[in-house]
Amino acid sequence: MKKKSIYVTRSSMPPYEEYIKAIKPLWDSHWLTNMGKYHKELEEQLKDYLAVPELSLMVNGHMALELAIQAFGFPDGAEVITTPFTFISTTHAIVRNHLKPVFCDVKLNDGTIDADKIEDLVTEKTVAIIPVHVYGNVCDVEKIQEIADKYSLKVIYDAAHAFAVKYKGKGIGTYGDVSVFSFHATKIFNTIEGGAVSFSDHKMYEKLYNLKNFGIRGEELVTEVGANAKMNEFAAIMGLCNLKYIEHSLEERKRRYDYYKEKLMNIDGICLLESATESDRNYAYLPVLVGREYKRSRNELYDLLKVHGICSRKYFYPLTSDQACFKNKYKNVKLENARKLADNILAFPLYEELDFGDIDSIISYIR
Numbered sequence: 001m002k003k004k005s006i007y008v009t010r011s012s013m014p015p016y017e018e019y020i021k022a023i024k025p026l027w028d029s030h031w032l033t034n035m036g037k038y039h040k041e042l043e044e045q046l047k048d049y050l051a052v053p054e055l056s057l058m059v060n061g062h063m064a065l066e067l068a069i070q071a072f073g074f075p076d077g078a079e080v081i082t083t084p085f086t087f088i089s090t091t092h093a094i095v096r097n098h099l100k101p102v103f104c105d106v107k108l109n110d111g112t113i114d115a116d117k118i119e120d121l122v123t124e125k126t127v128a129i130i131p132v133h134v135y136g137n138v139c140d141v142e143k144i145q146e147i148a149d150k151y152s153l154k155v156i157y158d159a160a161h162a163f164a165v166k167y168k169g170k171g172i173g174t175y176g177d178v179s180v181f182s183f184h185a186t187k188i189f190n191t192i193e194g195g196a197v198s199f200s201d202h203k204m205y206e207k208l209y210n211l212k213n214f215g216i217r218g219e220e221l222v223t224e225v226g227a228n229a230k231m232n233e234f235a236a237i238m239g240l241c242n243l244k245y246i247e248h249s250l251e252e253r254k255r256r257y258d259y260y261k262e263k264l265m266n267i268d269g270i271c272l273l274e275s276a277t278e279s280d281r282n283y284a285y286l287p288v289l290v291g292r293e294y295k296r297s298r299n300e301l302y303d304l305l306k307v308h309g310i311c312s313r314k315y316f317y318p319l320t321s322d323q324a325c326f327k328n329k330y331k332n333v334k335l336e337n338a339r340k341l342a343d344n345i346l347a348f349p350l351y352e353e354l355d356f357g358d359i360d361s362i363i364s365y366i367r
């Protein structure tokens with residue numbers, strides 16, 4: 001018998017019968033999309049759960065990010081200070097808005113943008129800062145806001161990893177001008193595909209509504225040029241069902257995270273990359289740094305685990321700034337820490353149903 005593979009993550013799904021029952025009304029109403037009943041309901045429940053004043057659902061996290069940036073109407077060619085240590089979507093969203101990414105180095109201890117290095121990168125062309133709460137680790141939100149205020153910049157957080165995270169008792173989506181979440185199947189909360197933008201200014205709701213629905217404001221009225229980025233009702237219902245189990249899911253992740261942590265702690269050269277700030281964690285990922293004291297390189301460890309059917313991930317390698325489509329195209333900034341992280345990081349499997357026995361095997365291979 002072929003040995004089963006263990007993937008880095010596994011999509012959360014509600015009980016089958018529950019979802020089937022929940023989508024039944026769609027066969028009566030035939031209302032499948034266009035800001036239907038369940039779209040509204042999920043927006044309300046997420047506002048409440050994420051503790052944010054306003055929220056707009058989107059078809060996916062990437063379009064949420066693209067449209068959130070577009071909503072500010074920055075001039076073409078303007079500069080945006082951002083991190084290269086992220087999923088490619090962050091940089092694509094900037095470039096697809098005809099803006100120039102200026103890559104800033106990150107902190108070695110948690111992978112978030114190094115706020116102390118932002119100010120040196122500000123020029124007359126800078127319009128915004130787009131940091132990422134990478135792995136759910138909270139950015140230095142106070143320092144970033146200070147710089148933004150000083151130079152009148154917008155702050156757009158890529159909070160794709162930060163679902164359910166709170167900082168100083170406030171929802172993570174309340175920091176900055178807007179925050180963007182992803183509800184992709186591989187994220188801790190999913191609507192199959194989906195995303196959202198959170199903000200506090202109600203005008204932003206109207207703006208994003210136009211951008212996600214062709215700018216249509218009436219049967220015969222289109223007021224602006226918009227895209228199509230609406231979340232459909234099947235996805236919204238998946239979200240409503242999954243949201244019921246989110247607390248359980250977070251607890252199960254934490255149990256597994258703590259279990260890993262205890263066992264990994266006494267392996268030389270293996271070190272967890274954890275949040276430096278005191279915030280509620282969501283245990284979305286389990287990133288470790290493979291140091292020099294470990295007997296093998298990161299790539300060797302990755303290969304070794306793969307031989308045993310364990311799929312770890314080099315999150316995030318290469319840096320987005322080093323990808324074929326962006327390499328040597330933008331301002332050359334020293335990215336020492338980001339490079340070091342990208343070269344030595346490895347994310348281990350972590351999800352709510354991950355078998356503790358499987359964690360034991362993973363640990364023993366690492367050993």
Ligand SMILES: *Cc1c(COP(=O)(O)O)cnc(C)c1O
Nearest residue numbers: 060061062087089160182183184
């Ligand atoms: C997942 C992710 C996105 C994109 O979200 P999708 O829902 O997959 O479109 C953007 N940024 C980061 C950091 C992500 O991890």
